[in-house]
Amino acid sequence: xxxxxxxxxxxxxxxxxxxxxxxxxxxxxxxxxxxxxxxxxxxxxxxxxxxxxxxxxxxxxxxxxxxxxxxxxxxxxxxxxxxxxxxxxxxxxxxxxxxxxxxxxxxxxxxxxxxxxxxxxxxxxxxxxxxxxxxxxxxxxxxxxxxxxxxxxxxxxxxxxxxxxxxxxxxxxxxxxxxxxxxxxxxxxxxxxxxxx
Numbered sequence: 001x002x003x004x005x006x007x008x009x010x011x012x013x014x015x016x017x018x019x020x021x022x023x024x025x026x027x028x029x030x031x032x033x034x035x036x037x038x039x040x041x042x043x044x045x046x047x048x049x050x051x052x053x054x055x056x057x058x059x060x061x062x063x064x065x066x067x068x069x070x071x072x073x074x075x076x077x078x079x080x081x082x083x084x085x086x087x088x089x090x091x092x093x094x095x096x097x098x099x100x101x102x103x104x105x106x107x108x109x110x111x112x113x114x115x116x117x118x119x120x121x122x123x124x125x126x127x128x129x130x131x132x133x134x135x136x137x138x139x140x141x142x143x144x145x146x147x148x149x150x151x152x153x154x155x156x157x158x159x160x161x162x163x164x165x166x167x168x169x170x171x172x173x174x175x176x177x178x179x180x181x182x183x184x185x186x187x188x189x190x191x192x193x194x195x196x197x
Contacts, residue, residue: 024168026181026196030156030188038146038153040187041076043085045069050089050143063172064092067179068142075186086153089143092175096164097135135161136169140178158182158196 034040047069049061068090073079077086137159144154158178162168168177181196188194 024161026158026160026178027193028156028158028181028184028188028196029193030154030182030190032154032187032190033151034187034190040154043077044080045072045077045086045088045144046080046082046084047072047088047090050091060171061090061092063175064090064140064179067175068140070176071179071183071186075183083147085147087145087147089145091139091141093139094171094174095137095139097137097161099134134164136164137161138169138171138174138178140175140182142179142182154187156182156188 032038032040047065049058049065068088069079072088138161139157139159141157142155143152145151146153158181160168160174160178160181162174167173184194184196
């Protein structure tokens with residue numbers, strides 16, 4: 001009985017720390033049309049994977065689709081199947097960065113946003129530090145398109161690096177962290193790059 005009494009607090013502590021997955025900072029850049037009178041956080045939405053290979057990536061996209069849908073609802077949009085007021089188009093990629101090589105080796109698929117706002121896309125840099133471990137750089141890009149006139153009313157890109165094999169490099173955890181950072185203080189300051197811990 002005494003042994004069990006000593007083990008229970010340690011077990012509870014280990015379960016608590018398992019829930020807290022340390023993740024690296026996320027670098028986020030967003031653009032919006034708030035100064036043009038576009039309002040945000042109202043109306044219905046759907047989330048779709050952008051690009052020609054969207055149908056081929058349904059399974060790998062699911063954590064990103066769920067994370068963006070969760071954030072869209074959190075900022076005020078309502079989820080609706082079928083015809084909606086806005087479409088949140090997502091692109092995502094994962095790139096392995098090896099410390100012994102100068103250029104990254106791509107292990108994922110993705111694309112870039114940049115329909116307006118020159119020079120912004122997936123090329124945002126993250127200082128990976130001087131460690132010797134291989135890093136996985138994960139990127140999530142979202143464009144919110146108003147269906148009535150196909151106008152891109154908001155777009156943003158979030159990038160995070162994590163040690164390969166770490167919990168933070170897992171798609172579900174990375175997708176949640178990237179989406180939360182991307183929609184922090186939505187719609188954000190247009191053209192500003194922020195770093196979310």
